[in-house]
Amino acid sequence: MPVATDWCGAFGLDPWLTTVVEPNGTLDDLPGISDAAEANYVRTLSNQLAERGLDVGWEVLHDRHPAEAIVGLAGSLPASVVALATHGATGLHRAALGSVASRVVHAGPSPVLVLRPTPDVERARLAP
Secondary structure, three states, X not given: OHHHHHHHHHHOOOOEEEEEEOOOOEEOOEXXXXXXXXXXXXXXXXXXXXXXXXXOEEEEEEOOOHHHHHHHHHHHOOOOXXXXXXXXXXXXXHHHXXXXXXXXXXXXXXXXXXXXXXXXXXHHHHOO
């Protein structure tokens, strides 16, 4: 998030935060993370960025295919760049599940900045 917000400040961009959850309201790979929890997380980040003077939009998307949802949203907005975090799966895990980041890079309507969150950021995000 810090890199993306630095880019927004440097280039005068307005960030749009989003997350994608399964239509049933949960993330299959992160059991227990609900639509409400994701909305609260994105809303909190949005408020923190707004306090820094950025005009922030946010949305929780519901789709079984996160990459397609992200590409669709980016195509509907005047997106200059798509920034996303990746879990950094490799090997068989990536081959079996595919890579949302890879799909967005290949299908996205704009350049894509892909970052892997540090372990402490990931732990804080998943904390109850």
